[in-house]
Structures are given as structure tokens and as C-alpha cells.
Amino acid sequence: MRLHREGYTIMLTTGLVLLALNLLAYFYLFSDNSIAISLLAAASLVLFGLIVQFFRVPNRQLTLSDRQVIAPADGTVVVIEETDESEYFKARRRQISIFMSPLNVHVNRNPVSGIVRYFKYYPGKYLVAWHPKSSTENERTTVVIETANGVEVLFRQIAGAVARRIRWYVKENQPVEQGQEMGFIKFGSRVDVFIPLDAEVKVNIGDRMKGGVTVLAELP
Structure with a gap:
């Protein structure tokens, strides 16, 4: 460690x-x-x-797979739902949200390997991380990675009521590796992951995640 x-x-x-x-x-x-x-x-x-x-x-044996989406953060799954993703895809996607308490490891990792096709940082509010509007009103980043198979996975770092500083280490057009550190959120927060509707979700609400290790979904 x-x-x-x-x-x-x-x-x-x-x-x-x-x-x-x-x-x-x-x-x-x-x-x-x-x-x-x-x-x-x-x-x-x-x-x-x-x-x-x-x-x-902590030292971990990372999960590496071209067809799997890996948890980008430690924490607990609090949302699994079909929703409209209005910032980038402007279409329906499956959202998986992971809440990180202050006791969790707060390193954020790339859920897939590929090329960063989109990145944007938003200053914002500091609503509690489980608030429905935290995904659109809190301080946050949005990252979209396109895999070698042409599938795009979007994920957001979202600040919470305690977390007031988001760090990121990626930029547009940068090649990234699955499990590689992409950022850090200080003192409690949340990460949302948006995957295609035909991807097979491998987790349930309440499951505990290990960033870089737990498989969230199988890509089509």
C-alpha cells in the first residue's frame, strides 16, 4: 500500500x-x-x-478485459437505471452510480481502455452525493472513452457535500489504459457510469465495489 x-x-x-x-x-x-x-x-x-x-x-491485481467495464471507484452501488444522458450521447443509456464514503479509497480509475473522446469540467454546487440533482448541478467532470471496438463509455466524477476538490489526469484525444489512475476526489463523493443499453450489468444495488477490480458490465 x-x-x-x-x-x-x-x-x-x-x-x-x-x-x-x-x-x-x-x-x-x-x-x-x-x-x-x-x-x-x-x-x-x-x-x-x-x-x-x-x-x-492499496496494492491490487487489476481486472483487464476489452469486453468488460470495470468499476472506476471503490464504494457502494446506489443506482442502476435506464435514463436519458443529455450531455454527450443525447440518448438513452444505462446508468450505474457508485457512492464513495469518506472511508473508501478515493482513487478514480479508467473503466475501459481506449481514447478519450470527450472531457469537460463543471464547477457547481455541493449537494449530498445521493441527491438526484447532484449529477447535473454539483462540481463534476465528464469523460468519454471510446474502446478499440468502437463502444463509448461515459463516466462522471461528482463532488459531494464534503468533497470539494476534484482532480483529473486525462484530456481529450489521450490514449488511456483500463485500471490506470484518471483522478481523485477528496473526502466523499460519487461516480456515475453510462453504458449501452445492450450491455449486460453484472452488479446489483447495494453491492460493494473495488475500483479497478469489480466488473460492472459486459459490453456488446
């Missing part, structure tokens, strides 16, 4: 602030109260541990 580069500044800043706070408490605020000092130290360790675990990147 390693720690993601997106967390270096946050982890260093948090560590220094907590260290300064504990030193201040030890020498000045609670110098005669060992219980208060111990409680503050314990709370600081827990907080720092939570932040560090958020930026963890």
Missing part, C-alpha cells in the same frame, strides 16, 4: 497543526492535567489516522 500524492500537503499540514496543538497543551494549556493531555493526544492520533487512511492506495 502507498499514500496518494493528492494527500501529501493535507497530511503534512494536519500533522504539523496537531503537533503544535499538543505541544501547546502540554507546556501551557494543560500542563498540570495529564488526563486532558492524554485525551487530546489520542484524539489527534485518531484524526490524523482517518486523514491518512483516506489517501491510501
